[in-house]
Amino acid sequence: MDFLEELPEQIFRDILLRVPYKSQQQIKQLLERAKEMMECVQFYQDRIKFGLAEKYICFLEHAAISIYDPVDQSCIMRTHIPTGFRTLPDSQILCVKNKLILVGLTSERKYTMETLIYDVLSGTWKQAAQIPIGKRRFACCATPEGSIYIAGGYAKYDNAGEPREAAVYKVDEDKWELLPQMVEEVGFCRGFFFEGMFYVIGSVCQRFDPSTGVWSIVNMGRQSLWSIYNLFERLLAFSMNRIMQYDWEGNVWRELDPLPRVLWGQVYATEWRDQIFLCGNDAPSIDHPTIFYMYKPGAPFFERWISLDKLKLVGRNVIYVATIEI
Template sequence: MEMIPCLPDEIARECLIRVPYRGFSTVSAVCRGWKEEIESLQFQQQRKASGLTRPIVVLTQAHFTGNSGGATKYSIPPSYRLTVYEPVTGIWAELPPVPGFSDGLPLFCQVAGVGLKLVVVGGWNPENWAVSKAVLVYDFVSATWHRGADMPGVPRSFFACASDSDRMVFVAGGHDDGKNALRSAMVYDVAKDEWVPLPDMAQQRDECKGIFHAGKFHVIGGYRTDMQGRFEKSAEAFDVSTWQWNQVQEDMLEAGTCPRTCVADDVGKIYRCWNGQVAVLEESGSWKAVAELPSDVRVGPCLVTWQGKLLVIGSATHGGFHMSYVLDLHCYKWTRVEAPEEYTGHAQAGCCLEI
């Protein structure tokens, strides 16, 4: 059957690949053939080759309630939702609420983009602060949520999490209900909706940071049970091709440094906020400052990268408005991002999808 009557399929496909991602749910509801087309790998490849894909930044961001003085005022605990920033258009929006969590997103949950899906993993239930093992998947094609397979094993908090952007979401470390730091790791296959255990890391890592680049899942920093809050300098990486952990990198960070701002760009460079600067990890293993952070994003910064750009969201003071800036990673120049007031709440985590 022709995708569009009286048109060759290649012309029909040229029409469909030009539909903005916000129209995917409407177009895919027209007929089964259009839905299958939009979900196909061929469709995404052609859309990307034609330069029609767009970066979409997704953030776990607190609902903002302000007053005339400009100070931020949150309920206790703060209520978080998923917000979307489109760098190309400058549009800010909010994703549909996660079903089953009437008081907002699980606190401290992790988010990862996998193809045309957003995966929300773990966190604390905002109603009772119980640790959640839930996996929630948002499909940008159908604009709907569904529940994935729960994380296996003990409930864990403050774990490292990252995706390969294609099929897998990796999880490692964190701590259990007894505040015991964990070495265990696992991977979630989004297409199969199943978890697979990975070999244990070399050491326990609570409050570690996960990033994925160059075919490896990197777990940075964290601390052991007996060190409670005293962060390690080391990192280790799981090589997907060999299905094993590489040798521990002992001095990736300075002692006592929280790794939460570490991010990788699309060419494999690792950046982080450090001493009021954005710094890049050089091949020598040392950190080099490349740009001074704007003064109004230095408190609680959240970082997301895409296509040679670095988004930083933070505030000038605790409890203040959260401002947004983009750093061009080619020339290290800042651009202020204008956001409506309702999108100036605290951002806990973020990721980027190319749709």
């Protein structure tokens, strides 16, 4: 490795940019010079810019977070959540640039809902600013610009706030801001961002326009509440034995594809390359994922579904999933 230390700066950096993420930790341990470069945000941005970054699946587990490569179904990173915080069944993991944001954790020291940030480049944890809304079963999503919206849910913690409150978290500024209150209070709900709008689906569907700061009620019909996602700019609902897609013009849910197995309860789904990674359980008595698939919409039927059987080993601990490009 000594000859690498002697290479000119630009050549050395160009070589590092092409090192796969799963090998970067080993390189950083061997070369201090490489560690400084690889943990720089500009290094991450250049990997994205030049098409060298790779996409992986992130799991929020009961006491840890992990990153898996779905190609060979191997775990390439796993780290425990810091002492003093614990996950809940409705905690979520979201990806904003090179950071994994854990929303909806509870503090063991005080009865509040908390947010943690894991920097994938440096491998370090940080507690985010105090969230102004402490509720369960809330709607939450990240925007392409790097903000996190949260709304709805039912009061649970000391920092619960008012029933109709919503908030946005600016990740780069580490700052929460309260939004105008929703039109109606909504308990169990899901959230997604679509064409610049934040949607909250529960007993009623409400939409927030960040450009005007106004909430409105919209009619979107009813589907499986806990398994609705915006994937590749298509609103999809995973409902036991089928995938439904929302037709915005016709204001109706239409069947897109049957599922290869009946999936009970919560189905977790996220984008990966041009495919959709999803997991769920195959029995009503089980409360964790037991079935893992990669789904390619529009592919020939026998190529549409790929079973990821090796991931069953981590399934017992999975609470939520996300995709990171790093």
